[in-house]
Amino acid sequence: MDASILxxxxxxxxxxxxxxxxxxxxLFAALKKIDNAVLLVSNGLVEDVLPWKSARLPAGALVxxxxxxxxxxxxxxxxxxxxxxxLAGRTLWGKGFAAWLASMIPQLGxxxxxxxxxxxxxxxxxxxxxxxxxxGDVGGSLxxxxxLVDRNCRAAGVGVSHFCEWFGFGPPFMDDKGPWPPRCRxxxxxxxxxxxxxxxxxxxxxxxxxxxLRAAREYCARNNAVFSFHLAESPEESQLLLTGDGxxxxxxxxxxxxxxxxxxxxxxxxxxxxxxxxxxxxxxxHGVQLDAQEVEALAAGGAALCLCPRSNRNLGVGxxxxxxxMESGALLCLGTDGLTSNTDLDVRREAVYLRESxxxxxxxxxxxxxxxxxxxxxxxxxxxxRLTPGGPAAFCILPETLTY
Numbered sequence: 247m248d249a250s251i252l253x254x255x256x257x258x259x260x261x262x263x264x265x266x267x268x269x270x271x272x273l274f275a276a277l278k279k280i281d282n283a284v285l286l287v288s289n290g291l292v293e294d295v296l297p298w299k300s301a302r303l304p305a306g307a308l309v310x311x312x313x314x315x316x317x318x319x320x321x322x323x324x325x326x327x328x329x330x331x332x333l334a335g336r337t338l339w340g341k342g343f344a345a346w347l348a349s350m351i352p353q354l355g356x357x358x359x360x361x362x363x364x365x366x367x368x369x370x371x372x373x374x375x376x377x378x379x380x381x382g383d384v385g386g387s388l389x390x391x392x393x394l395v396d397r398n399c400r401a402a403g404v405g406v407s408h409f410c411e412w413f414g415f416g417p418p419f420m421d422d423k424g425p426w427p428p429r430c431r432x433x434x435x436x437x438x439x440x441x442x443x444x445x446x447x448x449x450x451x452x453x454x455x456x457x458x459l460r461a462a463r464e465y466c467a468r469n470n471a472v473f474s475f476h477l478a479e480s481p482e483e484s485q486l487l488l489t490g491d492g493x494x495x496x497x498x499x500x501x502x503x504x505x506x507x508x509x510x511x512x513x514x515x516x517x518x519x520x521x522x523x524x525x526x527x528x529x530x531x532h533g534v535q536l537d538a539q540e541v542e543a544l545a546a547g548g549a550a551l552c553l554c555p556r557s558n559r560n561l562g563v564g565x566x567x568x569x570x571x572m573e574s575g576a577l578l579c580l581g582t583d584g585l586t587s588n589t590d591l592d593v594r595r596e597a598v599y600l601r602e603s604x605x606x607x608x609x610x611x612x613x614x615x616x617x618x619x620x621x622x623x624x625x626x627x628x629x630x631x632r633l634t635p636g637g638p639a640a641f642c643i644l645p646e647t648l649t650y
Contacts (some may be wrong), residue, residue, distance in 0.1 A: 250565050251307040252287040256450065258316040259283035260644065261295040261633040262611055267621035270546075270575035273610040277650075285317065288637040295633050318612060319633050320379030322619025322641035323593040324552040325474070325531045325581025328383045328399075329391040332357055332365035334585035339357055339560045343480035344493035350586055351497075354387070365392055369591060370398035376592035377642020380405035380630050382474065382529070382552075382581065384447065386413065393433060396440050405630070407623050409447035409474045410434075412458040415504045424469075425461035435507045448475035451500055451517050452494060453484050463523050465603050472624045475523065477530035477551075478514040480563040484535050487517055513539040529622050531581065533571065534564045545576035550622040553614075556599050557583035568604050579619040580611075585588040594621075598647045608648040 260279045268275070284301045286293035293467040303309070303433045318462065338349035381399065385392045385408045392408060410430040425446050426434060434441040440507055446462035459475065466473035478484070482494035490509035510517045515536060518524055530547040544551060553566050571578055580589050580596045597611035616631035623630075629637030 251293065251304055253301065253303055253307050253309045254285040254641075255280065255298055255309065255311040256283055256285070256316070256317045256608075257314045258643060258649075259285060259295055259633070260316060260399075262317045262612075263295065263632055263634045264320050264550070265617045265632060267577055267618050268613045269577055270573060272460055273572050273578075273613055274607050275609065277609050279316075283317075284463045285633065285639065285641065290639055292633050292635050292637050292639045294581060294635055301452060303604055315640045316644040318644045319631050320377050320622065320642050321593050321615045322579065322631055323373065323378045323381045323581055323591065324529070324622050324623070325554060326370065326373075326381050326383050326389070326591060327584030327586065327590075328366055328369050328381070328395045329362070329385060329387045331369040331585045332362045339587070339588045340562045341622075342493065342607045343482045343563050344497045344563055346587065347494075347497050353474075357388060362388060364393065366391065366394045367398045368626075369585065370395070370402045370404060370506075373399070373404050373591050374402035374448045376590070377596065378404055378591070378593060379638070379640040380407070380620070380623065380625060381408060382407045384409050384411050384474075384584075386411040387442070388428045390427050390433060390564070390587060392430060392444070393437060396496075397596060405625075406443060407472070407625075408440075408444040410444050411447050411449050412454045412462060414453070415455040415501060415507070417455065425458065445473070447469040447473060449474040450479070450483070450522070451514055452483055453498065456521055458522055459523055462529070467527055469622075470565040472527060472622070473523070473528050474529040474531060474552075475518075476532055477518055478535040478540075479532035479558070480561070481535060484513055485512055494506045504610070507593075511538070515543060519543070519547070532566065534557065534558050534566045536567060536569060536571075538567075541570045541574045541576070545571075545574035548577075550577040550579060550618075550621060551579045552579050553600075554581045554583040554596065555603075556589075556596055556621065557587040560587050560589075565604070568600055568606060571600075572606070572610055577618060577622060578614055579622040581615050585611065594642070594645050598645050601647050608650040611648055612644070
């Protein structure tokens with residue numbers, strides 16, 4: 247009796263085997279789907295995906311029929327803030343970006359350790375339950391939390407790429423190990439294995455010293471790693487960088503922005519380009535405030551962009567120009583942001599939201615959830631985002647709204 251083969255039968259399977267990161271018109275191309283299909287799994291790896299009638303199961307194979315659902319590769323959540331999950335339900339939504347920040351900042355220093363740990367554990371378990379195989383997580387908000395996030399993600403079976411975020415205008419501390427933010431440096435020094443899954447990152451153009459942004463970007467480029475930062479998220483960001491005033495200035499003046507700070511006098515994309523932050527290997531997040539020319543410039547430069555549309559809606563900062571971005575040829579993916587600005591960490595719901603609110607075709611959204619997310623995080627060669635023979639047998643259920 248051969249119990250080493252698990253046969254998972256479903257109404258439909260969309261394997262994405264052979265798919266590559268998709269841009270422009272390729273996003274909308276038809277996807278191969280197999281009706282009345284079976285996924286054959288051995289030792290956690292894909293043996294094959296084929297029609298049920300073609301399957302030749304060995305004696306003793308374990309068969310599980312999951313019913314009238316469509317299976318797809320497990321998703322990539324390219325941007326989350328797991329460390330801040332304990333703040334769920336404690337921030338102000340719908341009043342703009344600066345109002346949300348003002349509601350959150352006073353709470354950051356009052357995080358009970360037990361509550362933080364429990365919230366991180368719950369968040370990582372919810373990622374797994376939502377069919378996520380890998381998450382790009384922003385760390386550095388709380389000392390010691392990188393290890394908690396890493397341990398709990400791995401326990402839940404979720405891979406994680408840690409972006410250690412520089413915040414503030416102090417000069418970047420550099421040594422032979424790179425420009426690591428202070429809140430991450432000691433933790434990484436004590437955890438060599440963890441350090442291999444981490445890279446330095448930036449928070450945003452208005453909250454991080456340009457020297458730190460450039461140092462982190464250059465480090466990532468030298469080490470063939472992805473550099474990530476928030477870009478063009480809100481009207482308040484654009485106003486601050488252009489004119490040096492507005493609600494975001496009022497929120498950060500005397501606390502984050504140093505004495506004598508002067509605005510660059512540029513919109514976010516132009517300022518990021520002037521600092522050398524864009525191009526291949528860069529992962530910008532949000533892009534809500536990009537205009538038509540900026541969309542084309544971002545795509546031409548080769549940077550990836552992670553959309554978090556439900557977070558944007560909840561905070562009242564606008565909607566990303568999703569259709570224009572898709573047609574531009576930019577490499578796009580999806581993220582949930584965090585529980586300070588979203589109701590959950592199920593990245594499939596970002597796709598459902600774009601389908602329902604902007605009528606984005608399912609084929610494009612499935613690619614954003616899988617192969618594109620893997621490419622944006624530098625995981626294309628790891629089998630993430632596909633059900634390919636020899637690759638990980640990580641799958642999830644495709645929401646009915648995205649079936650086609």
